[in-house]
Amino acid sequence: MGAETYHERGDTQTVVVASGGRRWGDVVEADAMARELARRGVPERAIVRERCSLSTRDNARFTAEALGRRGIGRAAIVTCAWHMPRAVALFTRAGLEVEPVAARDGRGAPWPSRLWRWGVERLLTQV
Numbered sequence: 001m002g003a004e005t006y007h008e009r010g011d012t013q014t015v016v017v018a019s020g021g022r023r024w025g026d027v028v029e030a031d032a033m034a035r036e037l038a039r040r041g042v043p044e045r046a047i048v049r050e051r052c053s054l055s056t057r058d059n060a061r062f063t064a065e066a067l068g069r070r071g072i073g074r075a076a077i078v079t080c081a082w083h084m085p086r087a088v089a090l091f092t093r094a095g096l097e098v099e100p101v102a103a104r105d106g107r108g109a110p111w112p113s114r115l116w117r118w119g120v121e122r123l124l125t126q127v
Contacts, residue, residue, distance in 0.1 A: 001103035002033075002078045003040035009076070016042055017066065017075075019050035019059045056083075057090050064094035076101045 006016050016037055020029030030051040037047050050066055053059035067075060074097045079087050081102040091098045 001101070003037050003042050005076060005078055005101050006037075006042050006046065010046070015046050015048050015067070015070065015072070017048045017050055017063050019053055019063055021050075021052045021054050021058075056087055060087070060090040060094040060096075064091065064096050067096065073097055074099070078103055 002016055002018075006014060010016075018030045018033035018037055020033065022029045028051050030049045034047045034049050038044055048066055048070075050059065050062045053062050063075070067073070073095070075091065076099045077084070077087050077091055078101045084100050084102060088098050088100055
């Protein structure tokens with residue numbers, strides 16, 4: 001969804017932040033995302049890697065810092081709809097003006113899973 005959003009809205013000044021510090025063996029989440037963005041046609045020059053975050057709170061803080069160094073104060077946040085309220089709150093708290101862009105939200109998941117995710121997100125939004 002990030003690549004699609006870039007192609008629909010991006011220009012020569014647009015950057016896409018691939019974020020996440022989680023590792024699976026030798027693969028860092030942000031690097032895997034960056035490779036997929038490039039595979040989907042996002043120019044390498046437009047991809048910024050944030051490789052330190054282990055939570056949405058970290059992601060908001062480190063992304064705001066990375067964008068701030070580039071003089072950027074606005075960001076479109078691409079995430080699933082059930083995660084969006086918390087992401088918007090944390091990125092706003094980190095100092096960014098945000099525009100939510102909902103990705104596909106997994107409506108095919110069983111209702112107990114969707115209910116669990118909704119409850120966790122509600123709880124974490126209060127933190």
